[in-house]
Amino acid sequence: MNTLRESSSTDRISNLPAYLAERILMLLPLKEAARTATWSRQWRYRWRNVPQLVFNADFARTRWAETASNVNALVMKIYKAVLLHNNEPSTKFVLAIPGLKPGDEIDPLILHLANKGIQDITLQFLDEFDEFRFGYETRNFASLFVALELNALKLHNCKLLSPSGFVGFSKLTCLDLANVVVDEDFFVGFLHKCPLLEELRMIDCLGCIDSPDIEAPRLKVLCLRTILWTIRFKYTPVLSQVSILDYCDYLSNGLYRYQRGSIDIVDLFVASLPALKQLKLGIEFLLLLAAGNHVPKRLPTPLQHLEVLEMDSLVLDSLPEARVLFCLIMSSPNLKTLTIPSLKSLLEAEDPQGSWGCFQSLEELTINGIHGSQVELDLVTLALAGAPLLRKIVVTTSEYMNLDKSHKFLTGVSYCKRCSKKANFQYIWNGALIERTV
Incomplete structure (x- = not known):
């Protein structure tokens, strides 16, 4: 009886529809996916058809990878797995092993x-920016x-320098770069050859940018963390999410202060x-805006969206800087979520009611680093x-906020x-959370 049950169970696993088997394999790490070859004869080669191959920290801890005595041998192990992989076209490839330095052996792997027809590539080398800057010469993968066929490309700690005959990534929709050296004409050259691009992220990249x-x-999402003197959006009709963050100068262990430039x-x-x-x-970006022409109390046309x-x-x-922030708030009648830093006493010379009386649509307000003013x-x-319509207010204190000031602030609220x-x-x-309905 037990034998019949085991046989029945085995048959169910063996005869799973192909789409269910693929779904199971995609949820497993590569090592575990390969082990399914022992389940039954039908499963012996199924792992080779998984549309994505992920070589990350989990893979590096496997016995298979540990048999590699150096980086070159480890890459050869990865190359072997890729060659065994039968799926065509390959959908996704991830190479993100901590401590892995790019070398000549990576290029043949990418070429294969x-x-x-690979559609999604992630290449992530090392973890520390200092190592990127000083530890080795970054590589460009021709x-x-x-x-x-790429529609998504994510690169960390390498180069993206296109050859003269590069025709472009006509299907690329997502580009994510961190600590990457790019072409001098990246925005007017490379991006123009990616007509379908919808998401662009550039964190601490180098080049004339x-x-x-x-x-x-078609760009919808833009995230930049770099040194800026100015920026122009010549034609971005559907761009809805913009993040322009402060560049962190790792050489001086501090924020880069803009020396020149302005934006109207x-x-x-x-x-x-x-x-x-x-x-x-x-x-830092507020400084560029403040250095432009006169900052009005409100923009001539409200930011309706x-x-x-x-x-x-x-x-x-x-x-x-505060006046720029006030201008943006006052020009946004449909603002739902607002996150701002401590204002200290900057508003004491302003009319609070006049500056902030535009909360008809506000649902969430976060104030970070208050001093209890x-x-x-x-x-x-x-x-x-x-x-x-307010649902939540979150207030975090600065390190200088003592217990007496906190008590006074909460009493006022x-x-x-x-x-x-x-x-x-x-x-x-x-770090202690006090939650109440006021």
Whole structure:
């Protein structure tokens, strides 16, 4: 009887539909997927048809990989697995093993995948930026530029320098670069050869990218963390998510301070970003906007589609930067989520009601690094009293906020009138969360 049950169970596994078997294999690490070859005769070669191959930290810890005495031998192990892989076209390939340095042996591997029509490639080398900058010479993989079926490319710690005859990635929709050296004409050359690009992320990349002119008719998501002097959006009609973050100078262990450059706030937001829904800015970029022409209290045309505004900083310490922030808030009548840094006493010379009385659509407010000033309490009060749709307020304190100031601030909040009965107040002091409905 037991034998019959075991046989029946084995038959069920052996006779699973191909799409279910593939789904199971895709959920398993490569090592475990290969082990399914022992389940039955029908499963012996199924793992070779999985449309994606992932070689990451988990793979590096397997016995198979541990038999490699050096990086070159490890790559040969990976190459062997790729050659055994029968799926055509290959959908996804990930090579992200901690400590792996790129060498000549990587190019033939990529070329093999390119010839099989690979659609998604991730190459991630090392983990530390210092090693990227000083530890070895970064490599450019010529074989990448023959992978013309690519729709997603993610590169960390290498080069992306296109050859003179490069025709472009006509199907590429997502490009993610971190610590990558790019062409001098990256924005006017490389990007123009990617007509379907929808997502572009560039973190701490090197090259002449400090004054980009971006023309990308299908671009929807843009994230930049680099040294900027200026930026122009020449044609981005559907760009809805923009993040421009502060460049971190690892050589001096501090933020890079913009030495020159300016951006006209009206030209940037009114004329160039008609579909903007989410905006995340660093303090350094606010300086560029503040250095432009006169910053108005409101933009001449409101940002009707902007729903999320986030400042990537813990403190806003100068009035010119604050005026840029106020302008963006006052120009966003449909703002739903607002994240801002501590304002210290910057608003004491301003009219709080006039600057912040635009919370009709606000649902979430986050203030980071408060010092317990009256202005910060006034802001919370205005949000509670003037935001009928408010669901949550999150306040985190600075390291200088003592217990007495916290008690005074919370007491002030408890007396606030509220417009929304669903507003939840979260106060985080020294890592401790105090949650209450005010």
